[in-house]
Amino acid sequence: MGQGLLKSTLEAGCVVVGGTCRDPEAAALSLADLTREGSITLCTDMTQLAEISDVVIDFTHVSSVADHARALKGAGVAWILGTTGLSESEQRAVDDAAQTIAVVQAANFSAGVTLMLRLAREMGMALSAERFDAEIVEMHHRQKVDAPSGTALAIGEAVAQGRDVKLSDVRAPVREGQCGARKTGEIGFAALRGGQIVGEHELLFTSATEQITLGHRAFDRRVFADGAVQAAEWVRGKIAGLYSMEDVLGLS
Numbered sequence: 001m002g003q004g005l006l007k008s009t010l011e012a013g014c015v016v017v018g019g020t021c022r023d024p025e026a027a028a029l030s031l032a033d034l035t036r037e038g039s040i041t042l043c044t045d046m047t048q049l050a051e052i053s054d055v056v057i058d059f060t061h062v063s064s065v066a067d068h069a070r071a072l073k074g075a076g077v078a079w080i081l082g083t084t085g086l087s088e089s090e091q092r093a094v095d096d097a098a099q100t101i102a103v104v105q106a107a108n109f110s111a112g113v114t115l116m117l118r119l120a121r122e123m124g125m126a127l128s129a130e131r132f133d134a135e136i137v138e139m140h141h142r143q144k145v146d147a148p149s150g151t152a153l154a155i156g157e158a159v160a161q162g163r164d165v166k167l168s169d170v171r172a173p174v175r176e177g178q179c180g181a182r183k184t185g186e187i188g189f190a191a192l193r194g195g196q197i198v199g200e201h202e203l204l205f206t207s208a209t210e211q212i213t214l215g216h217r218a219f220d221r222r223v224f225a226d227g228a229v230q231a232a233e234w235v236r237g238k239i240a241g242l243y244s245m246e247d248v249l250g251l252s
């Protein structure tokens, strides 16, 4: 995502002042085609990057989230956060930072998935848990490190919200072996991995007599990068708070 974000940001006419990397030499080489030598500052920590930035776009790894929250909150810099797979305590660090700075957090920055979340909420509201079993299937590239995807979990949250329950109370455990019959009201997840699949999500509501599905397929990772840059342009001048891609697209 780093390279795609750099391309999208430059094409949008924003000034890219720098980025973080664990190995500046390797990063400089891989970015050589995209930047003039010395035109961006490669920082080894977020505090350094925050000092020179108005907005930071962050698609990295969960292990960095708490540090990034501290650094950006300390510097008063807006944060566009796309990293997925956060634990409850990492999410608390994000929520805490959002008391001081503007944060746009989305598990998926595409307009299609943003709309899908709204539709999933409405379907959850309309299709009762007693009659319709809700299941979510996602497919991604072989390098993805977290499962289910952040998007799949966000879809699950949206269905649960529509049904006025907490996802943590109804999330089905991973099925394997003698796992027993499906419980009424459960929301189940299945994650498939292979090749270079960009990101596919399907929400299925199945009753005894019919099935309705809602799906999204991303063809190019560019869709996430462009959405994140749109969020970065939108967030400038916003007061502290936790915003979503629905806010950015004016759907909230």
Ligand SMILES: NC(=O)C1=CN([C@@H]2O[C@H](COP(=O)(O)OP(=O)(O)OC[C@H]3O[C@@H](n4cnc5c(N)ncnc54)[C@H](OP(=O)(O)O)[C@@H]3O)[C@@H](O)[C@H]2O)C=CC1
Pocket: 001, 002, 020, 021, 022, 023, 027, 059, 060, 061, 062, 063, 064, 081, 082, 083, 084, 085, 106, 107, 108, 109, 110, 146, 150, 224
């Ligand atoms: N919200 C959305 O729309 C989308 C979200 N994502 C999410 O963004 C994140 C990044 O995805 P992707 O770019 O594919 O992942 P990669 O593994 O390709 O890249 C992760 C980057 O994070 C950096 N990094 C910083 N700290 C760590 C660490 N402790 N361990 C590993 N890497 C670290 C690495 O930098 P370096 O090695 O250079 O030091 C690396 O370049 C994931 O959480 C993914 O799910 C992805 C696509 C869309």
Ligand SMILES: O=C(O)C1=N[C@H](C(=O)O)C[C@H](O)C1
Pocket: 084, 107, 108, 140, 144, 148, 149, 150, 151, 152, 198, 199, 200
């Ligand atoms: O890691 C990815 O690639 C993606 N991650 C996000 C997720 O976990 O939902 C968004 C998108 O599906 C691609």
